[in-house]
Amino acid sequence: ARRLRSCVMNIAIAGAGLMGRLIAWQLQRRGHQLTLFDAGDEQGTLSAAYVAAAMLAPYSEAVTSGAEMLALGKNAIGQWRELLRQLAETGAHTIDLKDSGSVVVAHELDRASLQHFSQKLRAVVGDDTSVKALDRSGITELEPELPQSFRQGLWLAGEGCLDNRALLSALHDTLVAGGAQWRSHVAVQSVEPGVLHTAARAESFDWVVDCRGLGAKADWPDVRGVRGEILWVKAPEVRLSRPVRLMHPRYHLYITPKPGDIYVVGATEIESESQAPVTVRSELELLSALYSVHSGFAEAHIVHSFARCRPALPDNLPLVRVIDGLLQVNGLYRHGYLLAPVVLASALRAFEGDCSAPFVSQMAQNTFACKTGSGR
Template sequence: MAKPDISRVTLVGAGVAGLTIATELVSRGIIPQIIDRAPEPGPQSCSWWAGGMLAPYCESESAEEPVVRLGSKAADWWQKHTQLVHRKGTLVLAMPRDRAELRRFAQLTSAFQPVNEAQINALEPDLENRFTQGLYYADEAHLAPRHAIQTLRQQLAEKGVHFTVDDADIKALATEGTVIDCRGTKARPDVQGLRGVKGEMLILKCPELQFQRPIRLLHPRIPLYIVPRGDGVFMLGATQIESAASSHPT
């Protein structure tokens, strides 16, 4: 197999995949160009709508092994390149009637500490006396995705990476060097079986609450999570809906 031509590397897509790959290339002395339909990060990117939970152990409830193995390195990577990571862990809770969900979640995951009411109160005082049992994943973290991808883009531009606004023709570009397709769901016409996973979220402003970490509330049908964004702003997330028609979470 012929070695790829790294004298000219083009990334198509300036979402989280394109920006992280470009960051790794630059760290190895390769300055790529990046082509995207949009001039700036925004709602057209799936990562614009992400929860920002760096939670490989909680995700292992339903995710495959590489998510846990590689995800366990994610917090260190984002901290190195953005300095935006909050290492406060994740708190998983359930109402008394849903205690079976808490046991099920514990059986499917790892790297947690069972916590009682007093420990929950100490971790999140604004939850005082509302929950008697939970799971605490101390090694997990979170960040604000929109701020993180904007930071990566700015750093890449400062290091000489050129961003071009264009609706790129992947096949045409491939004749002029190495092309890395980072379009995500926009690549569906060219990648058989590629699908989106639709999510639902609310941005809430509630300055009287002072949660320090993501909190997952288990439920047999509609589990919820809330992620602090700072300054009394929270992202409330709910369902994940498999849909071939989904282009990004909303």
């Protein structure tokens, strides 16, 4: 290889969202010098990672993405625990990973949607004991504040969620404390092996790692954006302890509790690359569904509304592409938090020159591409 991977290298990260920060942190742990470029601020407010609900939902995702997603996602939750343990060792704040599962409910009129979801889920997970049918008393036992009118539901006991904003800030602090340079508000225009182009100049590094999500489209035309609109409400009068999903014929709502009485309410999924503010229609639908789940949300304050694009590839699965001096990671779509540890491991192995990991065998056409996922 032109660039020796074992010595200390100067590495540029283009895009300091979820994957950019995770990969930078792990490369820093291996002794490399990191410079992170991001079009936005240090908090990551332009990223999908910042606005996401950050549910680790292998069961819910498996309904549309299949058994492979389930297997990868179940493993990933254990891998997250290990990553968070490593992060805590650096002195960063402990990051909350709730793992008490999620609850799925539907109003009586929409019972067919819940049944359909349940059947599709069972077809993928078989008799997995993490999926439990709930009657009214079972729902009340898990979430006492949910209305008695919910008579049937599911408990997806193997799901969890992360405090994503705390994670992004802990990764930032750890990287900077470890000597990384952080170049905020600098848009990367294009990347090539060992070279990163900004409007001001071309800068040379030993390696460039491109994690710009939709921002990488000019270099990776297959990348598309899937618009997600999401609201953050503050509701001190509501006590939900785990993510709640509401099944509905037209949309699926989730409500995810975050620290500080915040609930993240989402999310639309629209084939559009517009990042314009949330539309009236989407906000009305999200809020009326929210209010129908718990009347205590009537007095909630809407503290943020965000529209961001989930970066996706045609098969809606992540992809790690590597050539000497350039690593490109993209396509984390709507399960980026769920799959991040898996994609991270894949990217690090690819960086170290090992494309024989489980994922490499799926890379098919392109000699330099390591396809993440297995059995496809």
